[in-house]
Amino acid sequence: MTDAATEFSATVVEGDPPVVEVVGEIDLATAGQLSAALEPLLAAGDGPVVIDVGAVSFIDSSGLAVLAHSAASGRTVILRHPSKIVVRVIETTGLDQVITLEP
Amino acid sequence: MPTPPSRAPIHERGAPSSARARQRAQTWLFTLAFVGLVTGTLAGAVLARREAIDRAGDRLEMAADRGGVLLESELRRDLDSLAGAASILGPDGQVSVAAFERFGGDILELGVLDDLSLLALADAGTAFEVLAVLPESASGPPLGSDPDQHAALMAALASDGPTISRLPALGGAGETTLTVAQPVIDRGAQGSPARGLVVTQVPIDRVAAALEPAVGREYTATLSDGDGEILGPPLEPDARSATEPVTVVDPPWVLTVTGGPGPDLALARSIVIGGSIALLALVALLTVTERHQRRMARANALLAIGQERTRAVQEVAGRLARALSSDDVVAALVDHLPTAAGAASVVVATAGEGGGDLVLLSAGSRPEHDEARLPVEGTDSIVEQTLSNREPAWLSSPLLWRDDETAATLAGGGWALALLPLAAEDVAGVLAVSYPRVHLWDDDERALLETVGVLASRALARGRRYDAEHQAALAFQHAALPGRLPTVDGLAIASRYRPGAERATVGGDWYDVLVLDDQRVLLVVGDVVGHGMEAAAAMGRLRTAFQAVAPLRSDPGQLVQAVSQQVPLIPHAFCTTVVCVVIDLAASTLRWARAGHPPPLLLSGGQARLLDEPGLPPLGVRPEAEPPVHQVDLGPGDVVVLYTDGVVERREEPLDVSMQRLGVVAEALADLAPQDFSDALLEAVVPADEQLDDVALLVVQVAPEPSRPNVRP
Numbered sequence: 001m002t003d004a005a006t007e008f009s010a011t012v013v014e015g016d017p018p019v020v021e022v023v024g025e026i027d028l029a030t031a032g033q034l035s036a037a038l039e040p041l042l043a044a045g046d047g048p049v050v051i052d053v054g055a056v057s058f059i060d061s062s063g064l065a066v067l068a069h070s071a072a073s074g075r076t077v078i079l080r081h082p083s084k085i086v087v088r089v090i091e092t093t094g095l096d097q098v099i100t101l102e103p
Numbered sequence: 104m105p106t107p108p109s110r111a112p113i114h115e116r117g118a119p120s121s122a123r124a125r126q127r128a129q130t131w132l133f134t135l136a137f138v139g140l141v142t143g144t145l146a147g148a149v150l151a152r153r154e155a156i157d158r159a160g161d162r163l164e165m166a167a168d169r170g171g172v173l174l175e176s177e178l179r180r181d182l183d184s185l186a187g188a189a190s191i192l193g194p195d196g197q198v199s200v201a202a203f204e205r206f207g208g209d210i211l212e213l214g215v216l217d218d219l220s221l222l223a224l225a226d227a228g229t230a231f232e233v234l235a236v237l238p239e240s241a242s243g244p245p246l247g248s249d250p251d252q253h254a255a256l257m258a259a260l261a262s263d264g265p266t267i268s269r270l271p272a273l274g275g276a277g278e279t280t281l282t283v284a285q286p287v288i289d290r291g292a293q294g295s296p297a298r299g300l301v302v303t304q305v306p307i308d309r310v311a312a313a314l315e316p317a318v319g320r321e322y323t324a325t326l327s328d329g330d331g332e333i334l335g336p337p338l339e340p341d342a343r344s345a346t347e348p349v350t351v352v353d354p355p356w357v358l359t360v361t362g363g364p365g366p367d368l369a370l371a372r373s374i375v376i377g378g379s380i381a382l383l384a385l386v387a388l389l390t391v392t393e394r395h396q397r398r399m400a401r402a403n404a405l406l407a408i409g410q411e412r413t414r415a416v417q418e419v420a421g422r423l424a425r426a427l428s429s430d431d432v433v434a435a436l437v438d439h440l441p442t443a444a445g446a447a448s449v450v451v452a453t454a455g456e457g458g459g460d461l462v463l464l465s466a467g468s469r470p471e472h473d474e475a476r477l478p479v480e481g482t483d484s485i486v487e488q489t490l491s492n493r494e495p496a497w498l499s500s501p502l503l504w505r506d507d508e509t510a511a512t513l514a515g516g517g518w519a520l521a522l523l524p525l526a527a528e529d530v531a532g533v534l535a536v537s538y539p540r541v542h543l544w545d546d547d548e549r550a551l552l553e554t555v556g557v558l559a560s561r562a563l564a565r566g567r568r569y570d571a572e573h574q575a576a577l578a579f580q581h582a583a584l585p586g587r588l589p590t591v592d593g594l595a596i597a598s599r600y601r602p603g604a605e606r607a608t609v610g611g612d613w614y615d616v617l618v619l620d621d622q623r624v625l626l627v628v629g630d631v632v633g634h635g636m637e638a639a640a641a642m643g644r645l646r647t648a649f650q651a652v653a654p655l656r657s658d659p660g661q662l663v664q665a666v667s668q669q670v671p672l673i674p675h676a677f678c679t680t681v682v683c684v685v686i687d688l689a690a691s692t693l694r695w696a697r698a699g700h701p702p703p704l705l706l707s708g709g710q711a712r713l714l715d716e717p718g719l720p721p722l723g724v725r726p727e728a729e730p731p732v733h734q735v736d737l738g739p740g741d742v743v744v745l746y747t748d749g750v751v752e753r754r755e756e757p758l759d760v761s762m763q764r765l766g767v768v769a770e771a772l773a774d775l776a777p778q779d780f781s782d783a784l785l786e787a788v789v790p791a792d793e794q795l796d797d798v799a800l801l802v803v804q805v806a807p808e809p810s811r812p813n814v815r816p
Binding site for chain 2: 068089
């Protein structure tokens with residue numbers, strides 16, 4: 001449990017398409033919050049799911065599973081402004097094959 | 104007193120008037136002149152008096168201010184001249200403590216009684232219990248041991264408002280003080296008429312110092328009560344003297360001033376009024392100062408620590424909400440509640456299974472460790488009461504846990520102790536918060552601590568369920584991992600599994616070694632997302648799936664795809680990462696495929712190489728795809744290192760940096776055989792005390808040339 005985990009937030013910013021803005025570390029403790037924020041977007045519409053991870057410093061396998069789940073549901077998942085740490089994890093796990101990275 | 108010049112104007116208006124008329128006019132004029140003279144004189148006198156009274160008013164305001172400033176600085180800095188004490192006499196003659204309810208509580212908040220030096224118990228019938236006294240030197244006979252002092256304090260106890268008397272200073276310094284005794288109600292005992300006193304003493308010369316600016320140098324002041332002078336020389340009142348009762352005291356004191364430049368009784372009276380108001384101000388500061396003191400307390404103490412406390416409270420609540428295991432809960436309370444509560448330390452104690460003794464919990468304790476036990480049942484301790492009635496106990500001073508060893512143990516060396524019941528589901532225990540000083544809890548503090556107690560109870564109940572599940576998952580995982588690895592001619596194999604240390608998490612990491620035929624060996628390392636029983640169960644089924652498919656499809660890519668297609672049928676298996684390696688001893692090759700898993704590391708000729716050729720995303724994400732298979736040559740002595748992300752995952756650095764470091768460390772350890780290599784590698788890259796996630800490691804070394812002639816084609 002890191003201090004940063006207490007500052008986690010995942011907020012849906014309405015727009016076309018809506019963007020989920022995530023702040024903090026996505027890990028076992030916070031992945032559920034991200035999943036909950038994505039759920040209504042996955043349920044409604046079929047456009048791309050855009051997640052702004054510019055303020056995400058770390059993502060672990062629990063967070064990757066949430067992203068992979070969204071991608072496996074057939075939707076285009078776009079990660080905006082990923083940090084180097086996030087990019088390396090996505091690439092190493094091969095998830096860049098199903099998730100679009102937008103610098 | 105100056106008199107304005109008075110001139111009667113004389114009017115000569117025309118000549119022809121009779122003598123009577125002139126006489127009448129003259130009479131009028133004289134009358135007018137006289138009236139003018141008198142009026143002018145009176146007006147001048149009134150003006151002069153008003154000026155003098157204004158001046159006196161200024162002086163008395165200044166004096167009142169100075170009295171206030173003087174005393175505040177007494178309270179804050181000049182502790183040597185201030186003594187505060189409190190006692191409670193119960194209706195049954197018992198002595199109890201909750202005394203610093205009003206003034207005393209504020210003093211405590213101000214920090215004036217920070218350095219308690221005397222906590223004495225005297226017979227309540229003959230003397231007063233002194234709970235807190237400043238300064239340290241103020242030891243000596245207990246308050247009230249002197250008969251006059253005792254009588255005065257008993258009178259104070261019987262009155263509704265503050266009483267003021269002259270008493271020797273506490274500590275027997277012989278100095279006479281102005282002693283204000285403020286009766287307080289014992290809030291601790293509901294509906295109880297038990298009362299106590301907050302006693303505040305100020306040396307007489309401080310009173311004189313407060314009076315001086317109001318009286319001025321021209322006048323001499325004497326303060327007396329029915330028995331004689333309190334302050335100043337005995338006076339022979341004369342025409343210039345004025346007296347004024349100081350009515351805040353009952354019976355009233357009398358302040359007399361005399362002297363001054365002239366026989367003006369009115370001015371003397373205004374001066375004496377000023378003096379008595381200055382005295383009133385001083386006395387008021389000592390007595391009716393609850394609001395004033397609260398303001399000071401808020402401003403000086405609470406503001407300074409308030410923000411820190413608020414943050415700390417949020418921290419405690421947040422950590423309790425996120426706590427998984429009992430250890431997490433205890434750590435949240437022990438590490439963060441003291442700051443939030445302004446307390447010295449926190450102890451969590453819960454009854455074990457079947458009740459009985461309390462077990463003292465501390466963060467990091469493990470069930471197998473020896474635990475500190477605290478006997479409770481039948482002790483008649485306050486702790487036992489808290490456990491049975493589930494009501495908090497607020498113990499303001501050690502006097503309240505006299506002869507109560509159980510409570511004393513929980514208090515440690517503390518001077519005040521809050522016992523909060525822990526009760527939820529099968530959790531029964533107490534949360535003990537101890538303080539470095541005698542302490543009173545205001546309503547906000549009580550509400551805060553009681554709330555923390557409720558949160559902690561729930562968190563502990565949840566933590567117990569987690570602990571139980573964790574133990575089961577740990578056992579299950581232990582059973583699900585290979586008990587003994589197969590022996591393969593030409594290969595030395597070592598494996599390690601370590602559950603996460605910080606929260607003792609059980610993950611879904613696994614490894615397996617399967618002999619495909621006499622030349623080929625399959626190595627599998629995988630990682631199921633999440634923790635606990637579900638992850639362990641998914642891991643068991645995936646491992647079985649690989650075992651089932653391996654005899655049919657010995658190509659690592661086909662193997663991964665076949666299992667990936669099974670993933671929808673296995674709960675919690677989605678997004679599992681896996682790497683499959685087939686070592687062909689006959690062909691001296693290594694073929695591998697991976698899905699979402701960090702790349703294997705190959706040590707060849709002392710050089711580390713990450714086999715980071717692309718793979719597929721984790722299992723289930725692209726079930727239709729077959730992962731690409733890559734191949735490298737394998738030489739004698741080469742080492743293959745497979746691992747899970749717990750080995751390389753760092754929150755503060757990119758994964759490639761961690762993996763590079765793993766390579767560097769592996770090169771440095773290249774001379775070690777697999778068993779020693781495994782231990783040294785883990786110790787170097789994931790020290791046990793820093794390990795958050797669980798880790799699995801599989802190290803396979805091809806035997807050096809001479810020892811494997813039989814696998815050469």
